[in-house]
Amino acid sequence: MSSPVLDRPFAAILFDMDGTLVDSTAAIARCWTTWALEHGITGEQLVAAHGHGRPAPEIVAELVGAGSAEQAAARILELEIADVEGVVQLPGVPDLLAGLPAEAWAIVTSCSRPLADARRYAAGLAEPTALVTFDDVENGKPAPDCFLLGAQRLGVDPADCLVVEDAPAGLAAARAAGCATLAVRTTHPEGPLEADLVVPLLSGVRITAGPDGLRVRQQDGGPGPQRQV
Template sequence: MDGTLIDSTPAVVRAWTAWATEHDITAEQLAGNHGMPAASIVARLLPEDAHARALERINTLELTDVDDVVPLPGTLHTLAALPASRVAIATSCTRPLADVRIEASAIPRPDVVVTVDDVERGKPHPDPFLTAARRLGADPTRCLVVEDAPAGLTAARAAGCATLAVCTTTPRHELRADLVVESLADVDWHVDADGISVAPLTP
């Protein structure tokens, strides 16, 4: 969702910068965690006895700042082009955070939204995408995952899914996927009875 369908970067940066400052975490320590659940980031950066309070704090910061959350290029066209019954969001957000960001961005909400609260292990583990596929009634090997972060792409490959990467938050050379494009505005969707196909738009 974040960085793939919606641009929440300004809000994310504000929240995590404030949190890092409060916890004496440097920008270098915070780097490289995009696409991972907040709980995993907190666990990597702080001692165990600080986890609960630190996680509560970042959740509060993120839930109360949804300014500037908007759809990314191509998102509305993509969600309009694809049947709702074949689309899911699988996000590292908590359920409350996913709800407020979907509402703030005003993107159409799919029937299937899988959050970190719905799985035992978040990205880079495959659980979010396997859960989304199961709720869609789909074989994971017949699913396409659209991602903007290496952790999400690792999770998608582990789930056996095809991958499409967008360069909205991560440099192209760091994205290992079946197809890499700048954004969803750069792909063409075709839907038929056999499934959904995607191809890069030609200049």
């Protein structure tokens, strides 16, 4: 099935980081398990609150209450910055980023700036022209603030941006910002992902720069695109 993402040019690409550009799943699981044990949080409570793509301070406040949230959030940040073992770029990411003009892409993440830096350095990600973190906005995903700011920092209209995400909260934020959406099934291998185009991995697409902007193409021999709305 065709998708509008494949039929139009874009001025810029706004990438989520965890689960989209880098695989940090194992490190996240280790850190949050340690944190939950320290704070008397059960596994069931953690799973129920830990919607992928949400900012950590929001999850922490939901689990421990406002009175203890600041100290508890500082602790999970400490754990996550210290543990970047196994954080690597996902398949297809190095080649995809290498082919993009530097001024035409940004990273927009729910991480704090220190954690974003720790993970992108560990994975060896290329330096983005713009980096938007949870520290830069008043409201995290699924609010549109982060993607609106990402487009602003690149000097483009959000309506001319493609957001690449792996999580429902991030996709909701992108839609609210007026961006087109491409979802990868790294952290949500099954079930619906509300996006203009859904692919298993970024190795399934290529993005080329032309005189009219950036265009998304399906890789030859890759799995067919899925459009889910």
